[in-house]
Amino acid sequence: xxxxxxxxxxxxxxxxxxxxxxxxxxxxxxxxxxxxxxxxxxxxxxxxxxxxxxxxxxxxxxxxxxxxxxxxxxxxxxxxxxxxxxxxxxxxxxxxxxxxxxxxxxxxxxxxxxxxxxxxxxxxxxxxxxxxxxxxxxxxxxxxxxxxxxxxxxxxxxxxxxxxxxxxxxxxxxxxxxxxxxxxxxxxxxxxxxxxxxxxxxxxxxxxxxxxxxxxxxxxxxxxxxxxxxxxxxxxxxxxxxxxxxxxxxxxxxxxxxxxxxxxxxxxxxxxxxxxxxxxxxxxxxxx
Amino acid sequence: xxxxxxxxxxxxxxxxxxxxxxxxxxxxxxxxxxxxxxxxxxxxxxxxxxxxxxxxxxxxxxxxxxxxxxxxxxxxxxxxxxxxxxxxxxxxxxxxxxxxxxxxxxxxxxxxxxxxxxxxxxxxxxxxxxxxxxxxxxxxxxxxxxxxxxxxxxxxxxxxxxxxxxxxxxxxxxxxxxxxxxxxxxxxxxxxxxxxxxxxxxxxxxxxxxxxxxxxxxxxxxxxxxxxxxxxxxxxxxxxxxxxxxxxxxxxxxxxxxxxxxxxxxxxxxxxxxxxxxxxxxxxxxxxxxxxxxxxxxxxxxxxxxxxxxxxxxxxxxxxxxxxxxxxxxxxxxxxxxxxxxxxxxxxxxxxxxxxxxxxxxxxxxxxxxxxxxxxxxxxxxxxxxx
Ligand SMILES: [Cu+2]
Numbered sequence: 001x002x003x004x005x006x007x008x009x010x011x012x013x014x015x016x017x018x019x020x021x022x023x024x025x026x027x028x029x030x031x032x033x034x035x036x037x038x039x040x041x042x043x044x045x046x047x048x049x050x051x052x053x054x055x056x057x058x059x060x061x062x063x064x065x066x067x068x069x070x071x072x073x074x075x076x077x078x079x080x081x082x083x084x085x086x087x088x089x090x091x092x093x094x095x096x097x098x099x100x101x102x103x104x105x106x107x108x109x110x111x112x113x114x115x116x117x118x119x120x121x122x123x124x125x126x127x128x129x130x131x132x133x134x135x136x137x138x139x140x141x142x143x144x145x146x147x148x149x150x151x152x153x154x155x156x157x158x159x160x161x162x163x164x165x166x167x168x169x170x171x172x173x174x175x176x177x178x179x180x181x182x183x184x185x186x187x188x189x190x191x192x193x194x195x196x197x198x199x200x201x202x203x204x205x206x207x208x209x210x211x212x213x214x215x216x217x218x219x220x221x222x223x224x225x226x227x228x229x230x231x232x233x234x235x236x237x238x239x240x241x242x243x244x245x246x247x248x249x250x251x252x253x254x255x256x257x258x259x260x261x262x263x264x265x266x267x268x269x270x271x272x273x274x275x276x277x278x279x280x281x282x283x284x285x286x287x288x
Numbered sequence: 289x290x291x292x293x294x295x296x297x298x299x300x301x302x303x304x305x306x307x308x309x310x311x312x313x314x315x316x317x318x319x320x321x322x323x324x325x326x327x328x329x330x331x332x333x334x335x336x337x338x339x340x341x342x343x344x345x346x347x348x349x350x351x352x353x354x355x356x357x358x359x360x361x362x363x364x365x366x367x368x369x370x371x372x373x374x375x376x377x378x379x380x381x382x383x384x385x386x387x388x389x390x391x392x393x394x395x396x397x398x399x400x401x402x403x404x405x406x407x408x409x410x411x412x413x414x415x416x417x418x419x420x421x422x423x424x425x426x427x428x429x430x431x432x433x434x435x436x437x438x439x440x441x442x443x444x445x446x447x448x449x450x451x452x453x454x455x456x457x458x459x460x461x462x463x464x465x466x467x468x469x470x471x472x473x474x475x476x477x478x479x480x481x482x483x484x485x486x487x488x489x490x491x492x493x494x495x496x497x498x499x500x501x502x503x504x505x506x507x508x509x510x511x512x513x514x515x516x517x518x519x520x521x522x523x524x525x526x527x528x529x530x531x532x533x534x535x536x537x538x539x540x541x542x543x544x545x546x547x548x549x550x551x552x553x554x555x556x557x558x559x560x561x562x563x564x565x566x567x568x569x570x571x572x573x574x575x576x577x578x579x580x581x582x583x584x585x586x587x588x589x590x591x592x593x594x595x596x597x598x599x600x601x602x603x604x605x606x607x608x609x610x611x612x613x614x615x616x617x618x619x620x621x622x623x624x625x626x627x628x629x630x631x632x633x634x635x636x637x638x639x640x641x642x643x644x645x646x647x648x649x650x651x652x653x654x655x656x657x658x659x660x661x662x663x664x665x666x667x668x669x670x671x672x673x674x675x
């Protein structure tokens with residue numbers, strides 16, 4: 001995590017957002033020329049010989065920008081009443097080069113052995129690494145970037161949605177009733193109905209199959225961290241509008257979108273929190 | 289205790305032998321119990337108890353005379369899943385549910401319970417009724433081996449909600465209780481519930497929330513262990529129990545038993561009686577967004593109920609009762625206000641309450657938004673949008 005990122009995480013005011021924004025711009029190196037969908041191993045062969053380490057570049061696909069349907073991330077309210085997030089046609093501003101698999105236990109363990117990542121107890125090495133928080137994921141990205149001499153990072157929410165394609169859920173809680181009690185009940189029913197039909201035990205990599213972009217395990221039982229901050233967009237009937245970001249909370253994507261504090265490793269909640277939490281937290285990276 | 293140990297060490301072969309030996313005696317025992325009951329010459333009523341959180345239909349007050357109310361409790365030893373991660377134990381239950389069913393009678397009635405321990409079970413069980421007087425609450429008269437049954441009758445002389453639980457002796461007592469063997473008897477005053485001035489109190493619904501603490505052993509990696517049989521897990525479980533730190537504190541046998549699709553329901557204006565039991569450990573019920581209008585914290589109806597409580601205390605080994613009229617719709621969390629136990633260990637229920645919102649009781653004057661003048665922050669993005 002860069003210093004700028006740290007600053008951005010600590011603050012929740014609108015000004016802090018610019019800090020996030022600046023941090024991101026300085027972090028992103030130039031992008032690679034647009035290529036049709038190609039396996040990245042052909043683009044970036046193993047660098048073991050150069051680095052003296054047995055680290056292979058992760059398998060990726062390169063996706064060319066084209067318009068896609070995207071539900072904006074964050075919470076939207078009008079006069080305090082929840083609105084469904086606006087649905088937009090979006091287009092990425094560059095080619096997206098993204099890992100076709102989630103980062104595995106074996107991948108993560110290499111980073112741990114190299115003292116780039118915190119040790120977290122795990123089971124099977126061919127499974128996606130889970131019980132990782134946003135900080136673990138960014139530490140892994142920084143380590144992998146150093147190893148391979150290329151910039152890897154978590155995808156933004158737009159990038160995740162574009163890559164997930166048909167597995168990106170645009171379902172959103174419909175505009176709530178005015179009556180606060182009615183609204184609570186609606187949200188409760190909505191959350192109950194969208195519980196995942198899987199059990200929580202992670203499957204071996206590829207266990208949930210590939211989507212139309214040849215990318216595996218989107219929207220299975222492992223949700224993925226994104227780099228996008230939580231934002232509350234508040235509007236008033238008067239036309240006044242505010243957007244307040246809290247970068248201590250990141251967008252997590254999977255069967256449904258959710259928001260998690262960046263230090264959470266186990267998304268399980270009981271208690272008064274309403275709604276189904278993600279079953280597991282893992283991640284995949286994009287190459288800038 | 290002795291029976292328990294033999295069932296234990298010989299993997300149930302002893303129990304099966306006792307079944308054969310005692311089988312011939314059972315009809316005699318049953319008929320003698322029936323004969324004694326007949327001597328009372330009171331009307332009888334047979335009740336089919338319901339699995340918690342529901343309670344069998346009953347009168348809240350009665351003008352009729354005392355009767356003999358018959359219940360039957362069948363001990364079911366079964367695997368019970370405690371959470372969404374699939375952690376499970378070999379539970380011991382009354383009628384298959386954790387907690388066991390609530391049994392409702394009126395003061396002066398006789399409670400007549402047939403306790404059945406099917407031959408397929410591995411352990412001896414009994415039942416100690418906190419509402420009963422003498423013989424260890426009936427525990428001393430009801431120890432049944434697998435394949436046996438017994439009938440106990442006691443007079444309901446005191447009003448209130450009272451725990452019943454298995455207590456077969458020694459280490460078996462806490463082990464059977466934290467394996468699920470407890471429930472509640474509710475003895476209502478014949479004239480029904482009253483406030484401190486003697487004015488009648490009624491409820492439209494009654495729910496039974498039974499809180500349980502579970503102690504599941506973990507392996508070296510910290511994962512919950514499961515065992516081939518209850519006996520196999522006994523030593524490890526006892527070790528966790530003796531440290532007094534439960535791995536699960538839950539309502540009605542598992543995390544989420546009373547949330548989501550299983551949430552309790554009510555309507556604005558309805559009055560709900562919530563009976564809360566914990567056979568082994570203290571608890572602190574609290575209704576988030578609501579109150580206890582009338583609370584019998586110690587659960588005994590001859591004492592005046594306290595009013596307007598925020599949180600009440602359930603002493604381990606007792607049950608309490610709280611009466612609340614919902615005034616606002618929405619979702620309420622009913623939990624133990626040790627919030628670590630409620631949120632992390634599972635002791636949370638939810639009420640779904642339908643009805644019109646009351647703006648006078650609560651209104652959102654200013655929704656959450658930026659402090660001071662309007663701030664417009666543009667979320668960082670890697671995409672362009674068609675608006
Ligand atoms: Cu028992």
